[in-house]
Every structure is written in C-alpha cells, then in structure tokens.
Amino acid sequence: MSAASRNKTQSQGGGKPNLFSGIQPSGDIHIGNYCGAIRNWLNLLDDYNCIFCIVDYHVMASNYDPKQLQKRVRAAAITNIAAGLEPGKCLLFIQSQVPEHTELTWIFNTLAPIGLLGRMTQFKEKSRNNEDNINAGLFDYPVLQAADILLYHAQAVPVGDDQVQHIEFTRDLARKFNIRFGDYFPEPKALVPKSGARIMGLDGQSKMSKSLINYIGILDTPEVIWEKLRPAFTDPARLRRTDPGDPLICNIYTLHENFSTKEEQEEVATGCRSAGIGCFDCKKKLMDNMLKVFDPIRERASELNEQPEFVDEFLAESAKAAKKQAQDTMTEVRQLTGLR
Numbered sequence: 001m002s003a004a005s006r007n008k009t010q011s012q013g014g015g016k017p018n019l020f021s022g023i024q025p026s027g028d029i030h031i032g033n034y035c036g037a038i039r040n041w042l043n044l045l046d047d048y049n050c051i052f053c054i055v056d057y058h059v060m061a062s063n064y065d066p067k068q069l070q071k072r073v074r075a076a077a078i079t080n081i082a083a084g085l086e087p088g089k090c091l092l093f094i095q096s097q098v099p100e101h102t103e104l105t106w107i108f109n110t111l112a113p114i115g116l117l118g119r120m121t122q123f124k125e126k127s128r129n130n131e132d133n134i135n136a137g138l139f140d141y142p143v144l145q146a147a148d149i150l151l152y153h154a155q156a157v158p159v160g161d162d163q164v165q166h167i168e169f170t171r172d173l174a175r176k177f178n179i180r181f182g183d184y185f186p187e188p189k190a191l192v193p194k195s196g197a198r199i200m201g202l203d204g205q206s207k208m209s210k211s212l213i214n215y216i217g218i219l220d221t222p223e224v225i226w227e228k229l230r231p232a233f234t235d236p237a238r239l240r241r242t243d244p245g246d247p248l249i250c251n252i253y254t255l256h257e258n259f260s261t262k263e264e265q266e267e268v269a270t271g272c273r274s275a276g277i278g279c280f281d282c283k284k285k286l287m288d289n290m291l292k293v294f295d296p297i298r299e300r301a302s303e304l305n306e307q308p309e310f311v312d313e314f315l316a317e318s319a320k321a322a323k324k325q326a327q328d329t330m331t332e333v334r335q336l337t338g339l340r
C-alpha cells in the first residue's frame with residue numbers, strides 16, 4: 001500500500017483503520033445473523049472506524065417487491081440500531097444515498113475478469129435459485145461489493161466463510177487497479193468469526209435462513225420463540241427421555257455455546273450424555289438465556305419505531321459522512337484513471 005493510501009485508510013477517525021460491512025435490508029434478522037455477524041460487529045466497534053451500509057442496490061439483483069423495499073430498509077435500520085449500531089459508534093447509511101458506489105463499480109467492471117465472476121459460488125447458487133431472472137446485476141454483484149468496500153479504503157471486512165471468496169475477489173480487483181493506475185487501494189482482509197458463523201436452522205438440516213423458514217427472529221416475542229424452539233430438531237437418538245444423547249451433533253447445544261455460560265454448557269453436555277436432562281428442559285434453559293440478550297433489543301426496537309426522527313437523523317448524518325469520503329475517493333480515482 002502506498003503512503004497516500006495508508007494515510008487515507010487511517011486518517012478517518014482517531015488513526016483507526018476503516019471497516020466496511022453491508023447489511024441486507026431485512027428487519028427479520030435471525031439468531032444466525034446475530035451470532036454470525038451483529039455480535040461480532042459490536043466487538044469491532046472500538047478497534048475500527050465501522051461503516052455499515054444497508055445495501056439496497058444489491059437487493060435489485062434478485063426478485064424483490066419495489067413497494068416493500070423502503071419498509072425493509074427501515075426495518076433493517078431499526079433492528080441493527082436496536083442491536084447496538086448506535087450513533088457515535090459507527091456510520092449506518094443506505095447504499096443508494098451514496099451513488100458513488102455505482103460509479104466505482106463501472107470503473108471496476110473494466111478490470112473484472114468475467115471468467116472469475118462466472119466461477120463465484122454465490123453467483124452459481126443464486127442463478128440456480130433465480131432461474132427466471134439471471135441478470136447482469138447478479139453476475140456483477142461481487143464488483144459492486146468490491147466498490148462498496150474500496151470506496152472507503154476499508155482494510156477489514158467482517159464476513160461469514162461463504163463470503164471469503166468475494167473478499168479475495170475484492171483484493172484481486174484492488175491489485176489490478178493499483179497495477180494499472182498506480183498504487184492507491186488497500187487490499188482488505190476478511191474477518192471471519194471463530195464461532196457463530198454457521199448456525200444451523202431449527203430443522204437441523206441446513207444453515208438458518210429466512211427463506212427456508214427454519215429460523216428464530218431476534219425480534220420474535222418470547223411466545224413465538226418458544227413455539228419455534230419447542231419442536232426444533234435435536235439428537236434423533238433421544239427418542240425417549242431416558243435415552244442418552246450426543247450434544248455435539250445437536251443444534252440446540254450449538255446454540256447453548258452461543259448463549260449460555262461455560263458452566264451451563266457443561267451441565268447441558270453432561271446431562272444430555274447421561275439422560276439427566278430432557279430436551280424440553282434443555283430448550284427452556286436455552287430460551288431463558290436467549291431472552292436475556294433479545295429482550296432489551298426487542299424493547300429498544302419498539303422504542304425506535306416511535307422515534308422516526310432519531311432514526312432518520314442517524315441515517316442522514318451517516319450518509320453525509322460516507323458521501324464525503326466517497327466523493328474524495330472518486331475525485332482521486334477520476335484523476336488516476338484519466339477521467340478528469
């Protein structure tokens with residue numbers, strides 16, 4: 001990284017490096033998202049200038065309802081603020097309010113190898129799921145993602161392991177740009193959380209996902225959480241209360257690892273193996289611990305719903321600060337590429 005680039009990445013707040021993360025517009029954030037993403041972000045707020053962006057441009061690459069988009073964006077903002085992404089700690093803005101994201105995407109498009117884009121695992125998966133709408137935006141998704149990150153000279157990007165390939169692609173694009181136009185962009189690193197990155201769904205079959213309806217939402221009421229948790233899949237060997245089980249193959253135990261204390265985890269593991277605890281009581285204990293985390297978030301979200309000006313102001317101020325950084329980057333990029 002050049003001295004100019006290094007100074008830029010570290011000069012935007014107390015000498016800390018920038019971190020970027022995109023948030024899909026959905027208020028229905030589930031506990032998999034919380035454990036794999038939000039909880040880790042909260043731990044990073046002190047070490048980085050954190051820039052969180054609700055990625056409405058990205059949504060357009062998949063089938064979506066335009067009438068619902070604003071509602072989804074709003075819900076995502078409220079849920080994430082309630083979970084801890086508060087003013088003063090980070091920026092939280094809406095991607096389309098900073099159109100420089102798409103301008104940089106076009107410039108990166110002229111460097112992005114189509115062979116590499118076609119090999120992206122997410123593109124292949126999404127193409128299978130969107131067979132009626134395999135559009136250029138879907139193909140180009142990693143380029144927009146690279147622009148999202150590099151527009152802010154982010155050096156760190158917290159992602160799940162399924163997104164590491166896209167960060168590698170971003171690094172590759174940064175390198176290509178630097179070779180072609182001069183050393184300018186940093187090569188960001190992927191921050192993959194050690195735990196919680198892969199929470200299975202309540203069916204125990206696949207990753208927790210909204211579309212598979214196998215999830216618990218972090219704003220779900222205690223009644224709804226219990227309705228979902230009570231019949232959730234456990235170790236199939238525990239047909240009767242007296243049958244011993246193996247916690248290591250049970251998703252409920254994985255959730256205990258995310259929400260219960262070490263002592264409680266040991267109690268559950270021993271009780272499961274000796275049939276000293278039943279699955280019903282094990283799930284009750286888990287639910288009590290989850291509610292300690294989610295009750296305050298649900299209450300805060302409900303307050304924020306009554307404070308639209310607070311949410312509007314945070315989003316607007318964040319967009320203003322992000323736009324300033326984005327404009328500075330684009331001024332320099334235009335000069336480097338010969339546009340101005």
Ligand code: SF4
Binds near residue numbers: 272280
């Ligand atoms: S006791 Fe708990 S960890 Fe063991 S199988 Fe039942 S739910 Fe899973």
